[in-house]
Amino acid sequence: AEPVTVFAAASLRNAMDAAIAAWRADTGQPAIAAYAGSSALARQIQQGAPADIFVSANPDWMDVLEQDGLLRAGTRVDLLTNAIVLVAHGRQAESVDVGPSLDLPALLGDRRLAMALVEAVPAGIYGRAALENLGLWDKVEARVVQAPNVRAALALVATGEAPYGIVYRTDAAASDNVSVVGTFAAGTHPPIVYPAAVTAESGNRHAAAFLAFLKGPAARAIFERHGFGVIR
Amino acid sequence: MSLSVALRHRFPGFDLDVAFEAPAGVTALFGRSGAGKTTVVNAVAGLLRPQAGRVAVNGWELFDTESGHWLPPHRRRVGYVFQDGRLFPHLSVARNLRYGRWFTGRRAEDDRFDDIVDMLGIEPLLARRPGALSGGEKQRVAIGRALLAAPRLLLMDEPLASLDEARKAEILPYLERLRDRTEVPVLYVSHSVPEVARLATTVVTLRDGRVAAAGPAAKVLSDPDSIPDLGVREAGAIIPATVVVHHADGLTEFEAAGGRLLLPRIEAEPGRRIAVRIHAQDVILSRTRPEGLSALNILAGRVAAVRRGEGPGVMVQLDCGGERLLARLTRRSAEALELAPGAPCYAILKSVAVARGDVWTPMSG
Amino acid sequence: MSLSVALRHRFPGFDLDVAFEAPAGVTALFGRSGAGKTTVVNAVAGLLRPQAGRVAVNGWELFDTESGHWLPPHRRRVGYVFQDGRLFPHLSVARNLRYGRWFTGRRAEDDRFDDIVDMLGIEPLLARRPGALSGGEKQRVAIGRALLAAPRLLLMDEPLASLDEARKAEILPYLERLRDRTEVPVLYVSHSVPEVARLATTVVTLRDGRVAAAGPAAKVLSDPDSIPDLGVREAGAIIPATVVVHHADGLTEFEAAGGRLLLPRIEAEPGRRIAVRIHAQDVILSRTRPEGLSALNILAGRVAAVRRGEGPGVMVQLDCGGERLLARLTRRSAEALELAPGAPCYAILKSVAVARGDVWTPMSG
């Protein structure tokens, strides 16, 4: 049978690969995933890309596709959640209390805070909102360096180029030389959700089934193992 | 008319304005360095688009700026031996030689290929590339390449300049045969008067972009006015003669206006009219008929004119039975012999002074 | 010893193995196309690293493959006139000419610059780029560039090949002066025997990468064995003579072994020893002393040898008071005059047959 083609945000790669493997083991149906930035994938779907399912790291792009009528009506679901954390260079960095009392400027000294692009990449946008919410943004704005994506921001911390960074919990977990020193409370930023939907042009009769599988308990276990929160 | 050239072109600092007509055969372009010879040849080949002019070969118009007609170089079918070689560095000598034949489709003529390769002595070089050739070898390959292109017009810009005498002596007869046996007109640039005298049907002398003299080779080369262009040592007269008999000792006897001539043998049947070029400086004059000299040729004549040049020399023009002969003497001799117009005298000429190349069969044209 | 050359080098298909020693002055390299002349010059300049050999100039070793000594080209201080020009296309003519002076630091000598520019007639070209020069103009600039580099050794590979006679006549005296007034040895490649005869102190003839003859110019050029290399029309003898007096009519009188000679004036004070080159084919022989001829020079001598060549000619060697003279005659004349070894006879020579370039002041060496 034609494999189900999943267009998924690049940060989902490990989890989605595992989910696809599980689905295949389960149903014998093949599926393949193309990973890239959510913006690129959304534009490709706008241009008629052969995607059956789109999983975005960002509700905005899903909204765009929905408005354009490119999603199969009624299939959109919020699939996953994530959290942003403050990470520090080194395996055993001291934990801090991420809250309004955090003296982030003192922690940084004359050095830098690594984030993803604060106006463009979801992790950066959430991170900035959280800092603003905590009244820290104005104090550290000048010290922020913006990487093109979360992994690049993480790399800056891992290499010690920046002593601290703000990244997804899912990224921080597995990295050497980086330790999570605090988590931003869910209320400090808009909810971090990964919406998913079947595309309007999808002709694959297994697409809906696959999306349902992603919502199911088998997939949930996988996503949780990779650090994501799962929305029921 | 075989070759008709009219050109005007202006480079910054140089102004070319020439026009000449030449019959079939070899037209020599003669002139000092920078006189405009290569410029003329380039215009004929179509590599330079002159500001104004017209060139036609055997009535076939190559271009005419007035009518706007312009044949591109590759449709002109010229064989051009460039002053600066221009062999294709990426092709072997053999492929260089055969280059033109791709476009003439005359692959059958392989005997001509062998002939030319042989004549030029480049057989051992065929597999080599031009980068590994000596200067003269390059030049020979360039000559071969032009000849093998089956051209309708040959352009040769100092083709023999860096060749040794022996090699020249092998190539010149080939060019003569080409001139005599084919209809291919040749435009030939050279600084060598003997070469030109031997090959040229017509001589055109350029001076600073203008034609200084043009006409049949015999006339231009024996014109005392051309001496500045030719160099005084090359001055001489060309006189007609008839083959009488070939002698067993390698000499041929001719009948000329002022008497009999014995010269090195040439290949021409008795009765044939030929032309002989006699260098002014090879002629000795005497008021009395000399006896017992090794020089075999004594022509009787009368002094027509005595022209003083610079330095110690004078140029004496003789009238030998209607033909003009030139003799270059010291002023002292001219005075000692009391040579004045009208004075009878004898011209003495050694047989060997006349090189084989100084005797030839004139063209009908 | 001024120039000492020993080289062995093998190209695929060509094998060079030459050694010669030459005194101060001009050493002419003579030989047919592909004989190895340019290869020798390149090795001397350091552009070719020969497989074995040694070259020294005035005792200064340029390289010696045995000791491993190798002076890079830019430390050899040679002025090289290349067979293929090699002007710098991106520099004006003036900057081409001055190129070598950057490295000699001799900016003061601007009179020499003007002299050379003047002699070469390239003053109007100074601001131009080489791309817009004619073939001969390029060659003249190349000569100027080499001369102006203040070289310790001049290498000239057919420097005058594409120049007209008039231009050559202007450049040759300059080279003569260079030879006579400076210590700079010159290695000179040429196919022109008159040029070589005029300039060369020493002649080295190459044949297929080997030295065929080497020695003082007078000796090699008048050696009948060299005739195949020189061409028969260039054969001749070089005899010594002493300046006696300069006459008012532009002639100079010389005392030679066989008698008095009247030749075009040369610049040399009376008493000065000079050398005269007499072409074999310019000499007429007579058994009796001829009278009333325009030819002014009559030398008495005795036949030393008669050598038959191919064709109708013979080469007669005369003994004129101990010096050897060559005369080229037809066989018929030789028989008519009964020229056999020992026979007394007279050699007749026109003054004007001896070109200005055929008389020169021999080098001391």
Added chain:
Amino acid sequence: MDWLGPDAWQAVALSIRVAFWATLASLPLAVATALLLARGRFPGRQILNVIVHLPLVMPPVVTGYLLLLTFGRRGAVGSFLAEHFDIVFAFRWTGAALAAAVMGFPLMVRAIRIAVEAVDPGLEQAAGTLGANRCWVFLTVTLPMILPGVIAGALLTFAKAMGEFGATITFVSSIPGETQTIASAVYTFLQVPGGEPAALRLVVVSIVISMGALLVSETLAQRATRRVKGR
């Protein structure tokens, strides 16, 4: 084989295919463009020049985006080609090749153009006098003379195609087995925790392949150069 994993091997095979065809297909056009730019004297020459350089000047993502808009299924050119010639670039390996070709084009054109500008026109004239028309002159003289430049240009394009990712992933996405090249696979590996070793292995493979191409091109170019120098 396990060392890389089957997906990665697919990406390697695809990258080679993409790079090969991108190089080969753009060669004729690049040569023609280089000739036009070096020799042509026509109005609009500078505009062509600018267009050729655009993929270099624009961020690759933008180039990919413009390709998507133009050659995509809904794009003006894309829909035309699909309808009339059944040629589809969108989300096919051919699209990846197109992206790589476009990105490598300025490099290839420039390399060839420099070589064209160094050709001695005297040789072309000589060929002309021997009867060769423009086309023959080009094939028998110009082309052999510029061959080192053409080979260098081809190598640059091939190497660029191996490394190109921004435009490719934006234009044709990164669909395993169809459009996922080494570079886009590397990118996606780098987006997730623990992907670095796999990414590194792929990079090494791509370097080895390009090294092979480099050696081949050097040998060919050396031979061509020696020919051109006439030795």
Added chain:
Amino acid sequence: MDWLGPDAWQAVALSIRVAFWATLASLPLAVATALLLARGRFPGRQILNVIVHLPLVMPPVVTGYLLLLTFGRRGAVGSFLAEHFDIVFAFRWTGAALAAAVMGFPLMVRAIRIAVEAVDPGLEQAAGTLGANRCWVFLTVTLPMILPGVIAGALLTFAKAMGEFGATITFVSSIPGETQTIASAVYTFLQVPGGEPAALRLVVVSIVISMGALLVSETLAQRATRRVKGR
């Protein structure tokens, strides 16, 4: 001015500065490398050749990452330079210039190398016989002869620097006013829905700038070519 916004203008100014210095600073090294590759006969020549081509072969992100590891504060070279010469690349515009220079290096080297290989060694020999040592021969003959190639290489690097984004942003991130070049600003705009018009405006500005550089380079190269052809 309002048309772009002050941040964008900052990015434009920075891009020009980065591209200019990347080009200028890599020129001498590129010329030397091109000469070595074209003329040198030393062991390791092919290794140098491979290294020069790496930035082309590797995905830009990888190059950026390697730069970070090498020239970063903790990197071997980076820490050395910072300590002994007080030269810091990390998060500075100089780092962006370094990234652009590295990415443009293969292009520049290749352009120059093609030109070097077309130089007639006979002219260099002639200069040698006139007393010029290697260095002078290079300055007075080789360099003028290869100038069109050098200019072309500089232009390629400049244009590439205007468009480079992957390696730059990975190495020095995007700090407005410090390391945010046009390309990273464009990328930022393209990540969010509706950012296209702003991105497009920036791209147009960068094209206009590169067009200017292109025209200047064409004029210079034409002049240099005419010189080299001796007319």
